[in-house]
Structure formats: C-alpha cells, structure tokens
Amino acid sequence: EVQLVESGGAWVQPGMSLRLSCEASQFTFNDYAMHWVRQRPGKGLEWVSGISWNSGTEGYADSVRGRFTISRDNAKRSLHLQMNSLRPEDTALYFCAVDVKTRYLDWFGFSGMAVWGQGTMVTVSS
Amino acid sequence: SYDLTQPPSVAVSPGQAARITCSGDGLSRRLVYWYQQKPGQAPVMVIYDDNIRPSRIPERFSGSSSGTTATLTINGARVEDEGDYYCFFTDKSTNQGVFGTGTRVTVL
Numbered sequence: 528e529v530q531l532v533e534s535g536g537a538w539v540q541p542g543m544s545l546r547l548s549c550e551a552s553q554f555t556f557n558d559y560a561m562h563w564v565r566q567r568p569g570k571g572l573e574w575v576s577g578i579s580w581n582s583g584t585e586g587y588a589d590s591v592r593g594r595f596t597i598s599r600d601n602a603k604r605s606l607h608l609q610m611n612s613l614r615p616e617d618t619a620l621y622f623c624a625v626d627v628k629t630r631y632l633d634w635f636g637f638s639g640m641a642v643w644g645q646g647t648m649v650t651v652s653s
Numbered sequence: 654s655y656d657l658t659q660p661p662s663v664a665v666s667p668g669q670a671a672r673i674t675c676s677g678d679g680l681s682r683r684l685v686y687w688y689q690q691k692p693g694q695a696p697v698m699v700i701y702d703d704n705i706r707p708s709r710i711p712e713r714f715s716g717s718s719s720g721t722t723a724t725l726t727i728n729g730a731r732v733e734d735e736g737d738y739y740c741f742f743t744d745k746s747t748n749q750g751v752f753g754t755g756t757r758v759t760v761l
C-alpha cells in the first residue's frame with residue numbers, strides 16, 4: 528500500500544522560511560508525478576504545486592509562485608517544498624500526494640492526486 | 654486561473670441519489686477528479702478521468718462530464734458517505750491544478 532509521510536511543519540514568524548518533506552514508500556516513486564496541496568483551518572482544498580516524474584515540469588498556484596519551490600530526489604524517494612517569505616495566509620495543513628498516472632501515461636506533466644499523506648501543519652504567526 | 658463552482662451543500666435521505674455539480678469554463682475538454690474528505694482525515698479519490706472509479710470505491714459512486722459541468726452521483730447514499738466533496742482538474746496549458754469550492758453532503 529502506498530505510504531506518504533510528510534514532515535517539517537512548524538510554527539514560524541512571517542517572512543521566515545520552512546522546508547517540508549515527504550517520504551514515499553511502497554510504490555515506484557520515480558514513475559509518478561507528485562503534488563503538494565494545502566488546507567487552511569476550516570477551509571477547502573487548495574492545490575499548491577506539482578512536479579513531473581523527472582522534475583522536467585513544475586507548476587505553482589498563483590498564490591505561492593515566486594515564494595515556494597518544489598523539488599524531488601528520486602534516489603531518496605523524497606519530495607520537498609521550500610517555502611520562503613511566509614505569510615499568515617500560508618497557515619495550513621500541507622498534504623503531499625502521488626499522481627494518478629505513471630510517466631508512461633503523462634510524460635511531461637501531472638494530472639490528479641491518487642493517494643494522499645496525512646499532512647503536516649504550518650503556522651505562520653507573530 | 655479558473656474557478657470551479659460547486660453547491661455549498663447537498664442533503665439527501667438514506668437510499669436517495671445525491672448529485673454534486675462542478676461548473677467552470679476550464680472544465681471543457683479536461684479530465685475531472687473527485688475527492689471525498691471526512692472530518693480530520695486526508696482526502697480520498699473517488700473518481701478520476703471524469704468517470705473511472707478506483708477499485709476500492711463502492712459502485713454507488715459515479716461521475717460524468719459534459720461541456721463545462723461535471724457531476725458526481727452517489728446512488729443510494731449511505732450515512733457513511735457524509736463528508737466534503739471536491740472536484741479538481743489540471744490546466745495543462747499553465748501546469749496548475751484547480752479545486753472546486755467544495756460541497757458538504759449530508760445523509761439523514
């Protein structure tokens with residue numbers, strides 16, 4: 528069974544940086560694109576970023592572009608989200624998720640989220 | 654970027670059909686995904702590629718899409734189907750994902 532475990536969430540002050548990680552197991556990590564999705568307290572889901580299987584394609588929500596950077600290490604089966612210039616509105620539970628399709632069905636990008644981790648909480652407050 | 658609109662809530666009696674719509678210009682010619690989220694839990698994918706149900710999802714869940722509207726139907730809804738439901742698609746031209754506004758389904 529696919530397992531995704533997020534870490535790195537913390538309480539930080541506005542303007543600070545944080546790096547989230549997601550460790551993947553029980554599937555062929557380098558065959559799949561990956562996503563980060565967040566959920567502000569009491570609110571709906573918001574797609575944050577996605578990365579293709581080979582890091583050739585990255586995508587960002589308008590709300591985080593220029594501040595957040597997604598990356599992956601296929602050798603270590605890990606996904607990361609570098610978050611800079613954090614704002615109070617970035618306070619949320621951050622989920623990582625594996626894409627529905629293998630690279631053979633979606634070579635250049637990403638599609639939808641098949642399986643999700645349990646999330647890691649980020650709080651941005653002074 | 655696109656907006657996807659869903660009704661805030663849908664209420665049905667047990668055994669009835671619950672239909673959740675997702676509307677937006679961006680849906681035209683794009684594949685839609687549906688997610689169920691129960692309180693305190695991570696979302697679960699219930700439909701992908703408009704109308705394909707993952708093997709672990711009960712047959713009462715089905716999806717359809719036409720033009721700029723996608724629909725998730727729960728035939729014979731059960732109390733355990735209560736939760737929040739979200740539609741989603743990826744805009745391949747911008748490499749951005751978009752979630753719908755979410756619908757709370759109540760079965761009572």
